[in-house]
Amino acid sequence: MVAPPPRSTSGAMESAAARGARPAPGADVEPKVRIQGLSYWYDGRQSLNGVTLDIPDRAITVLFGPAGGGKTTLMRLVNRLNDLVDRTKVTGRILLDGEDIYAPGVDVTQLRRRVGMVFALPLPLPGTVRDNVLYGPSLAGVRGRERLSEILERSLTQAALWAEVKDRLDTPALSLSGGQQQRLCIARSLSLEPEVLLLDEPTSGLDPISTAKVEESLFELKSQYSIVIVPHSVQQAARVADVAAFFLGGELVEYGDGPQVFTAPRDKKTEDYVTGRFG
Amino acid sequence: MRRMLLQRLGFVLLGLVTLVVVVPILLVVGVIVARGISAINWQFLSTMPYNGMKQGGILPAIIGTLLLTLGTALVAVPIGVGGAVYLSEYARDTRLTRAIRLAIVNLAGIPSIVYGLFGLGMFVLFFRFGTSILAGSLTLAIMTLPVIISTSEEALRAVPTEFRTVSASLGGTRWQGIRTIVLPQALPGIITGVILGLLRAAGETAPILFTVAAFYLPRLPRSPLDQSMALPYHLYVISTQVPGMPLSVQYGTALVLLGLVLSLNIVASLIRRYFRSKRQW
Numbered sequence: 390m391v392a393p394p395p396r397s398t399s400g401a402m403e404s405a406a407a408r409g410a411r412p413a414p415g416a417d418v419e420p421k422v423r424i425q426g427l428s429y430w431y432d433g434r435q436s437l438n439g440v441t442l443d444i445p446d447r448a449i450t451v452l453f454g455p456a457g458g459g460k461t462t463l464m465r466l467v468n469r470l471n472d473l474v475d476r477t478k479v480t481g482r483i484l485l486d487g488e489d490i491y492a493p494g495v496d497v498t499q500l501r502r503r504v505g506m507v508f509a510l511p512l513p514l515p516g517t518v519r520d521n522v523l524y525g526p527s528l529a530g531v532r533g534r535e536r537l538s539e540i541l542e543r544s545l546t547q548a549a550l551w552a553e554v555k556d557r558l559d560t561p562a563l564s565l566s567g568g569q570q571q572r573l574c575i576a577r578s579l580s581l582e583p584e585v586l587l588l589d590e591p592t593s594g595l596d597p598i599s600t601a602k603v604e605e606s607l608f609e610l611k612s613q614y615s616i617v618i619v620p621h622s623v624q625q626a627a628r629v630a631d632v633a634a635f636f637l638g639g640e641l642v643e644y645g646d647g648p649q650v651f652t653a654p655r656d657k658k659t660e661d662y663v664t665g666r667f668g
Numbered sequence: 669m670r671r672m673l674l675q676r677l678g679f680v681l682l683g684l685v686t687l688v689v690v691v692p693i694l695l696v697v698g699v700i701v702a703r704g705i706s707a708i709n710w711q712f713l714s715t716m717p718y719n720g721m722k723q724g725g726i727l728p729a730i731i732g733t734l735l736l737t738l739g740t741a742l743v744a745v746p747i748g749v750g751g752a753v754y755l756s757e758y759a760r761d762t763r764l765t766r767a768i769r770l771a772i773v774n775l776a777g778i779p780s781i782v783y784g785l786f787g788l789g790m791f792v793l794f795f796r797f798g799t800s801i802l803a804g805s806l807t808l809a810i811m812t813l814p815v816i817i818s819t820s821e822e823a824l825r826a827v828p829t830e831f832r833t834v835s836a837s838l839g840g841t842r843w844q845g846i847r848t849i850v851l852p853q854a855l856p857g858i859i860t861g862v863i864l865g866l867l868r869a870a871g872e873t874a875p876i877l878f879t880v881a882a883f884y885l886p887r888l889p890r891s892p893l894d895q896s897m898a899l900p901y902h903l904y905v906i907s908t909q910v911p912g913m914p915l916s917v918q919y920g921t922a923l924v925l926l927g928l929v930l931s932l933n934i935v936a937s938l939i940r941r942y943f944r945s946k947r948q949w
Contacts (some may be wrong), residue, residue, distance in 0.1 A: 502839035525838035
């Protein structure tokens with residue numbers, strides 16, 4: 390099922406393999422997102438350096454590593470949220486279904502509907518539970534009471550929150566607990582039926598039970614979506630990863646299928662991090 | 669022990685300072701109410717002045733001030749709030765926008781008589797509006813703009829950036845994010861700024877001196893191009909230009925102006941409280 394990395398006598402090729410310039414593990418189909426030679430500068434400081442990475446469809450890809458490694462930056466480039474920031478520079482390419490998302494003429498709002506994002510802190514918008522979940526669809530012009538309540542129930546169910554909030558859909562979103570708020574934010578992203586779901590430490594502020602619930606819903610969701618997650622711990626990374634990518638100082642150090650990266654890392658730095666020697 | 673004493677001393681001093689601020693306000697209001705209340709009656713508020721303004725009411729001045737404030741609002745609110753939205757949400761940090769901000773801050777510091785002269789040159793003479801409510805409103809609007817822009821911009825910046833990011837991440841355009849989240853959240857602050865600016869405009873004399881105010885015009889204005897009496901100018905006139913003016917009429921006029929401004933202020937804080945209670949973060 391998993392193709393072994395191509396053996397090569399050339400040292401340069403070997404390092405390219407370690408950087409992930411090979412087909413995604415477990416992917417005999419076209420990868421959902423291809424990141425090619427991506428570098429990024431903010432205010433003259435480089436925070437991503439030549440990252441090449443394939444993100445498979447219908448699987449959980451984990452981006453992990455110590456803080457400042459470029460994981461969040463990478464995510465914010467995949468749905469072009471970084472467009473909102475001034476004084477940045479991007480080189481390299483990101484392909485979604487083979488199409489360059491930074492090509493001129495790309496509709497950014499449409500792209501962000503296809504590539505949803507959940508942030509590290511639960512950030513409910515002002516308004517009720519219902520307002521939050523239906524915010525995206527109504528901006529997209531979805532109308533009709535029946536249509537909207539369908540979306541509401543489906544999204545909240547997928548985020549494992551429906552049972553808890555179905556009787557208080559019209560209470561303020563801020564009256565929910567922290568864990569519920571974070572699942573609400575996941576539901577909010579799912580309301581648009583994105584093809585790719587980016588989650589940036591979605592459980593960092595949550596208790597173990599809420600964390601388990603979020604992880605459970607991720608396992609459900611990966612049958613339909615391409616999921617990319619920055620986990621909040623190595624343990625979580627190992628638990629959820631189908632594919633794992635280790636980032637250090639803006640560079641992709643190692644990339645492979647989950648069990649391999651966490652049990653038999655090829656790179657010394659990955660091993661040190663996974664076994665808890667630093668980070 | 670010593671520290672406790674010092675702390676107590678500090679509190680007493682701060683209390684005294686507060687008192688120094690409050691006492692003049694109470695004195696001003698108290699004196700004006702005490703001396704002016706006898707002049708206030710329905711006839712004073714609802715009829716034209718006659719006999720060289722020594723008798724009759726001050727209706728044209730009240731209406732004039734209300735119309736001028738309304739005109740100022742119609743011009744200054746859309747432009748001011750629009751400018752604030754642009755500066756806070758769209759403008760990048762360039763030399764141009766920094767120059768614009770500097771200009772706004774400086775505009776707020778210009779003496780009101782200068783605005784009056786500017787209005788005379790620009791609206792009364794150059795645009796040939798004559799001394800009219802239109803020219804006066806425009807002049808007051810320009811004077812009010814800096815206040816509205818800077819307080820509105822402040823209110824918009826106080827809305828957490830994350831809301832904008834979330835809105836964008838859900839496929840919202842920048843404007844959709846502003847319209848659905850940022851503006852509603854900033855509304856209490858914007859309203860406060862708008863009303864503070866308008867109150868200042870309502871009470872100003874210098875900007876309307878050459879642009880709209882009539883010395884003695886015992887009828888209501890017929891069109892925006894008509895002159896009008898206005899409360900601050902009327903107060904100035906009857907206090908300094910008309911010999912033998914009964915003191916109670918002067919204080920009564922001051923009381924009406926004060927009451928108008930204070931009641932607008934109260935309305936402003938009620939609106940603000942209403943929107944605050946609806947806000948959830």
